Structures are given as structure tokens and as C-alpha cells.
Amino acid sequence: MINMDVFHGFLEAIRHLPEMAQPTAMTDAERVAKAKSVMRAKTDRSLALDLEACVNCGYCSESCHFFQSTQDAKYSPSRKLDLLRRVHARETSAFAPIKRLFVSDITVNDLKEWQELVYDSCTECGRCSMICPMGINTARGVNVMREALYEAGLAPLELTAVAQEQAGRGTVFGVGPEQLQQTVDLLRGQGIAIPLNEPRADVMLVTTVIDVLLYQDALAATARILNHLGVNWTLRSKGFEAANFGLLAGSESLQKAATQRIVDEALAIGAKTVIVPECGHAYPALRWDGRLSDGQSLPFEVLATAEYVGREVSAGRLHLTPGDATRKITYHDACKLARHGGVMKEPRAALAALGMDVRETSPTAEKNWCCGGGAGAFLINRAEGLRHKAWEIKREQIDATGADTVVVSCGSCRLNFMAGAEKVQWETKIESVVELVAAQLPSK
Incomplete structure (x- = not known):
């Protein structure tokens, strides 16, 4: 369950980002x-x-x-x-x-x-x-x-502030290893096993500040799925943040530095797979732009969470208990996953296994319309009105399906949907792929 006070606190923090930026003095x-x-x-x-x-x-x-x-x-x-x-x-x-x-x-x-x-x-x-x-x-x-x-020195102050924080302090919105530990302890208190800083693992999971602060249920759901599958996995405190504000702001050097933290930790534990959380831009930042220090391709596979879950369902390794067949859901393709990354059939395989009434928007998949909040646009305060107008196109397409729930696989999309829904009192539920899947794991 999302804590709306935390959500509004996050929005308030965004409003104050320009005050944190250190502008560059130039003629x-x-x-x-x-x-x-x-x-x-x-x-x-x-x-x-x-x-x-x-x-x-x-x-x-x-x-x-x-x-x-x-x-x-x-x-x-x-x-x-x-x-x-x-x-x-x-x-x-x-x-x-x-x-x-x-x-x-x-x-x-x-x-x-x-x-x-x-x-x-x-x-x-x-x-x-x-x-x-x-x-x-x-x-x-x-x-x-x-x-x-x-x-x-002319990037928006909001993106500059977070990029500078990530590069200088290694935190994003104040979230670093200490805050990750607190969230892990909280979820462990709920009976969810979360390996942290294991020296060797086949799978390294990365997360984002949004999941640590707001969408903790998404992190918990991913952990439950990995545990259910019996995967040897871990989170790493020195390389857990998947969000890459160098990429969003436009700094190639900061982008590479943020990616390198993840790569170094994956190499240190001998990971064969790195699973990126429900974060659109984090996926191409690591999968397509990530390289070893010598420029060579990464020696491990990079998968989005929805991609990984869909693969496991399709391969017959992940079985789900059918849910409410009368529930009408539709899937919003995150642009960086679908159009840029080709991740379209995997999330749909996962949703099909839920046994619900899955409906497609028109257009859909690689022709899907963007929600308007990606690539850092959600953090730019002055863009709020423009962003909401763009989101209205997406809302109308979802309404046309008759679905009572829109399912997303990107935290930025989810934030933008939540902000838009609150503004117009939109009653359609906003869920995530990984949370819906985890809710229907069979009992062992």
C-alpha cells in the first residue's frame, strides 16, 4: 500500500530541488x-x-x-x-x-x-x-x-541538483546505503528474506530511490518472486541505485560514473544477471550504454524486472495462481522498455498468467503513447502543466479500454500516473507488474 504522505513529501522535495543546485558560473x-x-x-x-x-x-x-x-x-x-x-x-x-x-x-x-x-x-x-x-x-x-x-551550465536546476548529489555524495534524494539498510530491515520484519551484501551471487538486484522511499511494496514483491524461484541473489549497498541522473541531466561523465558503481559490484560478486527495477531510463542506461572500463561489453545479462518475470512465466518456472477473471486490466508500455528495448511480450506473458481480463490500448506496444513523465520531465517543476496535458492523451486511451486498472513497469510512469490521477480525481487503479505477480504466487 502506497503511503500518500510519503508521495506528497516526495513531490514537495521536488519543488525545492532548484535551491540545492550549484550553478556553474560562465560568461x-x-x-x-x-x-x-x-x-x-x-x-x-x-x-x-x-x-x-x-x-x-x-x-x-x-x-x-x-x-x-x-x-x-x-x-x-x-x-x-x-x-x-x-x-x-x-x-x-x-x-x-x-x-x-x-x-x-x-x-x-x-x-x-x-x-x-x-x-x-x-x-x-x-x-x-x-x-x-x-x-x-x-x-x-x-x-x-x-x-x-x-x-x-544550462540544464534544468532540478536535474542538475540530483546529478550533483549523486556524483558528490553518492545519494539520490538523500537515499544511500543507510536508508537502504533501513528499508531492508523493515521488509525483513515483514518476514521477507532479503540478502544484502552477499559476497557471491548469481543475480544482483538493483533498486531505486523511489522504491526505497515510496514503492517499497515493489521491492518486497521482487524479493518474494526471487525467493520463490530459489534464486541465489543479493542487493549491494555500494551499487544499488539504478536511477542515473547523469543520463537524465546530460552529463556523460556522471552517467558513466553512476553505471560503473553497479558494474563494479556485479563483477565483484560474479553476477551472471543484473535485474533492473521498475525504472524506465535505468534499463537503457545499463543494458545499452553500460560498458566495462576498457569499453568491452558487460559479461552479465541485464534484464528489467518485468522482462525477467515474464521470461520465468514463459519458461514454465514461475507458476501463478489465477486471480479474479472479472477484473479488467490494461498495460502501459514504458517507452524505454518497449520502443527502445523491445520488452513487450514478457510483461504481457506475466499479465496473461494472472487470469484477468487483459485489454490493450489503441495504439499499443511499440506504438504506445508516452505518459509524459519520463527522461526526468517529472522532476522539472515548470513542466507540470505541459506534462499533465500530455498525460491526458494516455488517460483517454486507457479509459477507452474500459479497464479498471492500469499496470505499469516503470516508477517514473507510475509517479506521473499518480500525479495525474490525483489532479483530476481519476478512479482507475494504478498497479505494477511485479506487485500483481507477487500477489498471486502459489503457496509452497
């Missing part, structure tokens, strides 16, 4: 120079092709939840790469000497304007990239813009 010229340096360095052949391939067809706008919910042309995904295009045209394109004659240079005011476009109004959900007839990877371009703005 306007220095900010522009740093941003352009990142843009030039990141514009490889693939990105250059993307920047030059846009034919302004508008399909990306039709696929974007921020554009569709506002009908404001400034939120068109293709426009979000315009600064990158200008720098490329002037400095890295084949005709740069000529284009410099009529393409204006970027300014610090441009950078400040683009902060809203690549942070507040883009969750890097990838739907525009999937729809684009030219195959332009807009999400990657937006990520490069975030890196440029971060290096220029």
Missing part, C-alpha cells in the same frame, strides 16, 4: 563555446545524416504527445534539432564555408530557449523516430542537445 561566450564543442564532437556520420535528412513532412509532430496536446508548433520534434542543424551547417557540413555566409550562429539566448524544448517537452520516448519516414533518430539528437546544455 555567455563560454556557454556558447562549450555547447558548440559538444555538438561538434557528437556529430558523427549517423547524426549528420539525420540532421540533413529531414524533409519537414510533419509526421513526427503527429506522433508527439507534447505537440498533440498543445498544437504548438514549437514542440514539433524536428524543430528540437534546429540548433544542432545550424551548428552542423556552419561548422561540420560539406558546405560549411558557404553556409556560414547565410546561416546565423547560435547564441546563449538560443540555448536558453532550447532548454524547454529538449528537457520539459521531450521524454526521448522515440515515437517520433519510429514514425519518421526518413528514419531520423530524433531522440539521439535531443540527448546530444541535453549534453550540450549541461556542459554550458
Whole structure:
């Protein structure tokens, strides 16, 4: 059961994040120079092709939840790469000497304007990239813009504050090893066995600040499932935090440092599998971007919790007791899991085993609409109204299914659904895959 006082306390902490940030002092010229340096360095052949391939067809706008919910042309995904295009045209394109004659240079005011476009109004959900007839990877371009703005000291203060905390103190929202121990002790007091800091284990589970503070039932449910399966697993105090605010803010160095903590602990215990919690961005941060210090691929498998549970159900190793067949549920695909990661059939296999009436939204799976809260957008205070408008699209699609429950596999999605539901008094229940599965484990 979610403690709503803790939820509201978490929202209040978000409101005060800007006060915690340590802004970087730079002249306007220095900010522009740093941003352009990142843009030039990141514009490889693939990105250059993307920047030059846009034919302004508008399909990306039709696929974007921020554009569709506002009908404001400034939120068109293709426009979000315009600064990158200008720098490329002037400095890295084949005709740069000529284009410099009529393409204006970027300014610090441009950078400040683009902060809203690549942070507040883009969750890097990838739907525009999937729809684009030219195959332009807009999400990657937006990520490069975030890196440029971060290096220029122009990332949102909320994301800067948490990224600085994670890098400097090794905590997120004040949650570190001590707070993890307290939550583990609490769950152990409920009779749930949770191995902590075991020297060897086949499976290493990582969690997030959200689960430690708010969604403790999700952590408990994952532990119960692993214990039910007889898995040799552990949590590690020095590498438990899956949330990666370097990735969200746009700092490549901080992103790598946060990932390295997890990698080091997994290597230390000889883990064969690392299970990422219900956290959308944590999945690609480790699975797709994670590397060994020498750049080699990780020697262990990385799975999302819903992916792992679905695999075990499909393989016949995890049997569930059928639940209420009259209960109507629908599944919300987290963008980073489904569209970016291909994790679609596994959560559905788990939900099908529950014996409930599972209904799909339209569209669904890889064409699913984003809830509007991912990629750190939920933490940006000024984006609240825009984020809620985007969420309304998702709410309408869920209402159309007639489901009484929406099931999620991402903590950020869950936060955004909860905030949206409270704002409009939405009565649809919001559950997580892992909690529903754990609730129907058979007795041994």
C-alpha cells in the first residue's frame, strides 16, 4: 500500500530541488563555446545524416504527445534539432564555408530557449523516430542537445541538483546505503528474506530511490518472486541505485560514473544477471550504454524486472495462481522498455498468467503513447502543466479500454500516473507488474 504522505513529501522535495543546485558560473561566450564543442564532437556520420535528412513532412509532430496536446508548433520534434542543424551547417557540413555566409550562429539566448524544448517537452520516448519516414533518430539528437546544455551550465536546476548529489555524495534524494539498510530491515520484519551484501551471487538486484522511499511494496514483491524461484541473489549497498541522473541531466561523465558503481559490484560478486527495477531510463542506461572500463561489453545479462518475470512465466518456472477473471486490466508500455528495448511480450506473458481480463490500448506496444513523465520531465517543476496535458492523451486511451486498472513497469510512469490521477480525481487503479505477480504466487 502506497503511503500518500510519503508521495506528497516526495513531490514537495521536488519543488525545492532548484535551491540545492550549484550553478556553474560562465560568461555567455563560454556557454556558447562549450555547447558548440559538444555538438561538434557528437556529430558523427549517423547524426549528420539525420540532421540533413529531414524533409519537414510533419509526421513526427503527429506522433508527439507534447505537440498533440498543445498544437504548438514549437514542440514539433524536428524543430528540437534546429540548433544542432545550424551548428552542423556552419561548422561540420560539406558546405560549411558557404553556409556560414547565410546561416546565423547560435547564441546563449538560443540555448536558453532550447532548454524547454529538449528537457520539459521531450521524454526521448522515440515515437517520433519510429514514425519518421526518413528514419531520423530524433531522440539521439535531443540527448546530444541535453549534453550540450549541461556542459554550458544550462540544464534544468532540478536535474542538475540530483546529478550533483549523486556524483558528490553518492545519494539520490538523500537515499544511500543507510536508508537502504533501513528499508531492508523493515521488509525483513515483514518476514521477507532479503540478502544484502552477499559476497557471491548469481543475480544482483538493483533498486531505486523511489522504491526505497515510496514503492517499497515493489521491492518486497521482487524479493518474494526471487525467493520463490530459489534464486541465489543479493542487493549491494555500494551499487544499488539504478536511477542515473547523469543520463537524465546530460552529463556523460556522471552517467558513466553512476553505471560503473553497479558494474563494479556485479563483477565483484560474479553476477551472471543484473535485474533492473521498475525504472524506465535505468534499463537503457545499463543494458545499452553500460560498458566495462576498457569499453568491452558487460559479461552479465541485464534484464528489467518485468522482462525477467515474464521470461520465468514463459519458461514454465514461475507458476501463478489465477486471480479474479472479472477484473479488467490494461498495460502501459514504458517507452524505454518497449520502443527502445523491445520488452513487450514478457510483461504481457506475466499479465496473461494472472487470469484477468487483459485489454490493450489503441495504439499499443511499440506504438504506445508516452505518459509524459519520463527522461526526468517529472522532476522539472515548470513542466507540470505541459506534462499533465500530455498525460491526458494516455488517460483517454486507457479509459477507452474500459479497464479498471492500469499496470505499469516503470516508477517514473507510475509517479506521473499518480500525479495525474490525483489532479483530476481519476478512479482507475494504478498497479505494477511485479506487485500483481507477487500477489498471486502459489503457496509452497
